[in-house]
Amino acid sequence: MFNDLDPILHSQLRLSIVSILMTVDEASFSFIRDTTKAAAGNISIQIKKLEEAGYIKVVKTFKNNYPNTSMAITEKGIAAFEDYVDKLKKYIYPQA
Amino acid sequence: MDKSSISPEESFQLIAKTIQETKKRFEDNGHLFLFWGLIMFVVCLSQFVLIQLELYSIHWYPNFLYPLGAIYTFFYAFNKYKKKKMPSNLIGNILASLGWMLGLNLMILGFFFSNKLGEAIAPVFLIFMAFFICISGVTVKYRPLIWGGILLNLIGLAAFYFEWQYHSLIMAVGSVVALIIPGILLNNKRKRADV
Incomplete structure (x- = not known):
């Protein structure tokens, strides 16, 4: 039914992650986990899919011997999100 | 949480809810406004x-x-944004x-150029502060801050009509x-939202 919608974004958790990244410069993995309240394993899988699509860039570093993952949305991700929202509007308000 | 069969309406709601949740995390709990308000009140009184x-x-001690207060604010912000890994946004x-530039300049003006500003120092302080508080209120869409800023601006302008001996009281x-x-009010709003 919603074939035109970007399948990468048309998933609850991936859409949540991208929505968060649209409002911040960059976010840590823990911030994403606390905000989405999703399981860490699930978030990791979705982040990988978004990264593979080129929608986000992920930086993995070490801080005090602990892994520190942070991510930010890319230009491609912003364009995809805006396109997704435009298409959503057409579905919801077809006559507009 | 992940499911693919969400409707466009659900998608919209999800986007709105997530952005709202992210914004809520950025909302200051009013602590710094209250902290600086109390410092200013104690100093001026x-x-x-x-x-x-x-x-x-x-009298200037x-x-x-x-x-x-600036040192405390620095450590408070450091703890909130660096240690707790809060992301930054535009x-x-x-x-x-804006807050740091304003605060540092007001302190420099107060400590080193008060003789040049003379009796205008208190009204100028109030007007500059009003400017920052009003802008903060508009950006976070919080009316008490907007009205507080407007009133402070008016108080600052009115201070020009009072003798300098009363300027501290007006600032308080x-x-x-x-x-x-x-x-x-911001503290209470945050507490109600957390319930």
């Missing part, structure tokens, strides 16, 4: 009392609370830069109107 007691040589960066009133009351 002490100065007013010292002036009334004609202790002119020491309470001003040293301001640099202490609005937050603009407000923080300004701190209640523009910082303490909005700070308490």
Whole structure:
């Protein structure tokens, strides 16, 4: 039914992650986990899919011997999100 | 949480809810507004009392609370954004830069150029503060801050009509109107949202 919608974004958790990244410069993995309240394993899988699509860039570093993952949305991700929202509007308000 | 068969309406709701949740995490809990309001109130009221007691040589001593407040604010912000890994965003960066620039300049003006500004120093302080508080209120869409800023602006302009001996008292009133009351309201709003 919603074939035109970007399948990468048309998933609850991936859409949540991208929505968060649209409002911040960059976010840590823990911030994403606390905000989405999703399981860490699930978030990791979705982040990988978004990264593979080129929608986000992920930086993995070490801080005090602990892994520190942070991510930010890319230009491609912003364009995809805006396109997704435009298409959503057409579905919801077809006559507009 | 992940499911693919969400409707467009659900998608919209999800986007709105997530952005709202992210914004909520950025909302200041009013702590810093209340903190600076109380510092300003204590400093200004002490100065007013010292002036009334004609202790002119020491009436500016309470001003040293301001640099202490700046040190506390620095560590508070460091703890909140660096240690807890809070992400930064454009609005937050603009407000923080504006706040630090304003605060540091007001302190430099107060400590080193008060003789040049003369009796205009208190009204100028109030007007500059009003500018920052009003902008903060508009960016976070919080009416008590907007109204507090507008009232402080008017108080600052009105201060030009009063003798300098009353300027400290006027600034104390300004701190209640523009910082303490909005700070308490913002705190209460946050607490209600957390319930």
